[in-house]
Amino acid sequence: MKRDYYEVLSISKSASADEIKKAYRKVAMQYHPDRNAGDKAAEEKFKEAAEAYEVLSDADKRSKYDRFGHAGLGNNGRGFGNMNTEDIFSQFGDIFGDDIFGSFFGGGSRSSGRRSQGVRGSNLRVKIKLNFEEIANGATKTIKVKKYVSCNTCSGTGAKDKGGVQTCSTCGGSGQVRKVTNTFLGQMQTVTTCPACNGQGTTITSKCTSCRGEGRVYGEETVNIDIPAGVQEGMQLSMSGKGNAGERGGAPGDLIILIEEENHQYLQRDGLNVVFDLHVSFIDVVFGTQVEVPTIDGKAKIKIPAGTQSGKIFRLKGKGFPAINSYEKGDQLIHVNVWTPQNINAEEKAVLEKLQDSPNFKPQPVKGEKSFFERVKEMFG
Incomplete structure (x- = not known):
């Protein structure tokens, strides 16, 4: 660790x-x-x-x-x-x-x-789409990446054979040249990268025919990406050394993975929590019922007590997303929405008209709930 x-x-x-x-x-x-x-x-x-x-x-x-x-x-x-x-x-x-x-x-x-060990390869970026289940549990994705890979013919040296690489005659193999300049303050010495070998310390006299002296060719590599549980939209992960191969044995670049979230058919994400809008009928909330709701891991049954009001929120503990590098885990929040019928027949209308004047069907304040004016007073003093 x-x-x-x-x-x-x-x-x-x-x-x-x-x-x-x-x-x-x-x-x-x-x-x-x-x-x-x-x-x-x-x-x-x-x-x-x-x-x-x-x-x-x-x-x-x-x-x-x-x-x-x-x-x-x-x-x-x-x-x-x-x-x-x-x-x-x-x-x-x-x-x-x-x-x-x-x-x-x-x-x-x-x-x-x-000596400079070749030219470092550039970084690559890829996008990985994950569904809610993969985000919650972590996933391993296998992708094919088109990029520069080390030349197999010359093993990345860029030379046709061992004799094709020689010590640079300009810098003597150091990769740098020194220059002494006379000034009114005396002699000034400067050190710069050797222009003949670009800091390599060696020069290629006979180039590899496959890569033409670069030490790399354009190809494809299969990469396994381990994605931790709890990642979020827009987060970037990095895999060291999985980018483009460097020139003439230079270190490879990195592979940058950009996380994208796929939309769920029923659920929405709110931080670590998952939100589901549950629509139930007027009759169901009057008598109470048991319903099945979707979750990240499948389905779960919840009880809707008789008299449940529209806007009520039920909570399924621990059914949300985990936090990265933490034991914290979100919940699933279920918002109850009472569905109002839009088309009723004459018989249904007659039944409802009989109930209209019943005190049990008149809106009643919920016990303990503060009035609108009390809430406004608390907000604005």
């Missing part, structure tokens, strides 16, 4: 953006693999901190996490557990700066010696 992201960075839920950044920097420095060589536990904590920072530093993701916890971010959130440390520093390396690495990790910038 994943730890709470605020706990990972040892910060409060009200922490500012600067406090989050400083906390991540501190934890990442503590557990960086260069300072904990061979320590797998430290490496996992380093990745865990990166995942926490990736979510809490993004206002939209942080809001979803605060509301729904890990479930609101999809299956695995960003999924840094499947990334190496170089990928993490390619995302967040600017937080540390060259001086930090010079002080702690053996002189010089970490980034200055790091």
Whole structure:
């Protein structure tokens, strides 16, 4: 089970953006693999901190996490557990700066010696429609996604064979070039991405004929999507690494799943509650009856007591939707509507006319119910 992201960075839920950044920097420095060589536990904590920072530093993701916890971010959130440390520093390396690495990790910038691992693939978006039962119980959806996938011929390298990749002669394999400029203040040194290899550190001399050197081809992948119970219309889930494949071995993008709710034939959603409008006849509410009503899980029988008034609301406890990352569950609310006949024959009319003057058929105030004027007085003083 994943730890709470605020706990990972040892910060409060009200922490500012600067406090989050400083906390991540501190934890990442503590557990960086260069300072904990061979320590797998430290490496996992380093990745865990990166995942926490990736979510809490993004206002939209942080809001979803605060509301729904890990479930609101999809299956695995960003999924840094499947990334190496170089990928993490390619995302967040600017937080540390060259001086930090010079002080702690053996002189010089970490980034200055790091080769770019290809170009990261773009994210993909898909829409998933769910019915009420799937939303209430969770579901696994299997879909086919058309996207860029890694080239099988060259295993994503983009080269025809092993000899088709050579160390870049411009940067010597570092992926970066240094330039020294003389100014009136003295010599100024700048480091830029190598223009010859685009930061790869290698160049392809013989391109793969299948992907033409990109390391990826357009294809299709079958993806199983586990959707937690309690999702809502408009919510977005994320599957790490299920987007477009990157170029020349670059990390794949993510698959963003947008949730859509299918309308139910009889029920309506109101937050965690389910609402059903029940129409009963005048005769049924006079004598009382038992009726069958639809629910998310099937049908249920409820008793309508004699004398039930139109507008009465019955509640079926726990028959609504569950809340994500919580034990809370909504109810089903049944609104009683007394149906008035529009066409009656002469015999029926005569019977009703006899009853018209009966005091039992005159509207009577409900015991304990406040009058209209009393309610208005309470509202406006």
